[in-house]
Amino acid sequence: MKLGIIGLPQCGKTTLFNVLTGGKKTTTYHIRGGSQVQIHTAVVDVPDHRVDWLSQHYCPKKTTYAKITFQDISSVETNQGAFSPTLLHALSQVQGFVHVVRTFQEQSVANPLTPMDATTAISTIQNEFVLNDMITVERKLQGLKLEWSKGGGRDRITIEREQRLFTHLKTALEDGQSLIEHELSVEDSRLLSGFGLLTRKPMLLILNSDEEESNPEKILDPEVMLTYKQNILIFMGKLEMEIAQLDDKDAALFRKEYSISEPGLTRVIKRAYEMLGLHSFFTVSEDEVRAWPLRYGFSAIKAAGTIHSDMQAGFIRSEVMPFANLQQLGSEASMKSSGKWRLEGKNYVVQDGDILRIRFSPPAQKQV
Numbered sequence: 001m002k003l004g005i006i007g008l009p010q011c012g013k014t015t016l017f018n019v020l021t022g023g024k025k026t027t028t029y030h031i032r033g034g035s036q037v038q039i040h041t042a043v044v045d046v047p048d049h050r051v052d053w054l055s056q057h058y059c060p061k062k063t064t065y066a067k068i069t070f071q072d073i074s075s076v077e078t079n080q081g082a083f084s085p086t087l088l089h090a091l092s093q094v095q096g097f098v099h100v101v102r103t104f105q106e107q108s109v110a111n112p113l114t115p116m117d118a119t120t121a122i123s124t125i126q127n128e129f130v131l132n133d134m135i136t137v138e139r140k141l142q143g144l145k146l147e148w149s150k151g152g153g154r155d156r157i158t159i160e161r162e163q164r165l166f167t168h169l170k171t172a173l174e175d176g177q178s179l180i181e182h183e184l185s186v187e188d189s190r191l192l193s194g195f196g197l198l199t200r201k202p203m204l205l206i207l208n209s210d211e212e213e214s215n216p217e218k219i220l221d222p223e224v225m226l227t228y229k230q231n232i233l234i235f236m237g238k239l240e241m242e243i244a245q246l247d248d249k250d251a252a253l254f255r256k257e258y259s260i261s262e263p264g265l266t267r268v269i270k271r272a273y274e275m276l277g278l279h280s281f282f283t284v285s286e287d288e289v290r291a292w293p294l295r296y297g298f299s300a301i302k303a304a305g306t307i308h309s310d311m312q313a314g315f316i317r318s319e320v321m322p323f324a325n326l327q328q329l330g331s332e333a334s335m336k337s338s339g340k341w342r343l344e345g346k347n348y349v350v351q352d353g354d355i356l357r358i359r360f361s362p363p364a365q366k367q368v
Helices: 012-020 049-058 085-092 118-151 156-174 186-192 222-228 237-244 248-257 264-276 300-307 309-313 323-329 332-337
Strands: 002-006 027-032 037-045 062-064 067-073 096-102 203-208 232-235 278-284 290-295 316-321 343-346 354-360
Touching: 002 012, 002 027, 002 085, 012 037, 012 067, 012 096, 012 203, 012 237, 012 264, 027 232, 027 300, 037 085, 037 232, 037 290, 049 278, 049 290, 049 323, 067 085, 067 264, 096 118, 096 290, 118 156, 156 186, 203 264, 237 248, 237 264, 237 290, 290 300, 300 316, 309 316, 316 323, 323 354
Parallel strands: 002 067, 002 096, 062 290, 096 203, 203 232, 278 354
Antiparallel strands: 027 037, 037 067, 278 290, 316 343, 316 354
């Protein structure tokens, strides 16, 4: 899964990126086309104490955490209007956004908003996204109108259905609404998946604060609080970046002094993971203990496909052990004797922390 880090200039995007990477990891750097769209990319592990425990328990040759990709994308300028094709492409390729909002008061760092206001910064990005989605939707409606007038292509019932959908989206955007607020059918969602509509993507707000933690309700308007609900996180960016560059012992002492319960990396990734509707299941063996990301509500056969397409194609059933029960009982033998080890079919909905062993029939090899 890939998340784009966005924000207005001087908001602290790069600071957050450095915290996520420890300020030390190798990152990639791209300038796409001739429009100077700068992208830094880093793949980071999703911290999970359950993986740590399983690794100690099974002593595998390899331990692999679930991973998430962060892209630090060029700042969105105020009154930018239509995004360049390269910037729009970069934004449309991520599954969600981490919007860094400046709330720190550092006078030596210029601020594009005067006076500085977090709610205004959020609405500025929102308005830019709405505008660019409107351009995409109107372009599609024009194409459908032309397709209707020419005839001889797709059936008119399909064209009319798409016209109704995109007209509905246009009305919502004209009212300044994010499209993610509108529930759509599975078929409509599938149709829209190829358009990269920006306001259809979830967004995590990171309030980049001074070195004293604040209450979001004191910073944001009630309407913003209601819209983003659980997707708001206070983050002391400058302090967290300094801590991220320390060794583990010194970092722990520093966090204790400032009453920071866990690293900024952990808090951001956990919240982003939840925002994307993800949880983790595990596979264990002598060779590898591994965490796999999976959407809430997905079945065992979908989990099998996450591991390997052959497992999904030849799925028979899955052995299931809840992590909490294994940790409590201490062994697979105890799990079986207590009835906590189960066999489940393809429609079983995988739960967070399930340990799975997929039984499958490998597909027959094609004769050459």
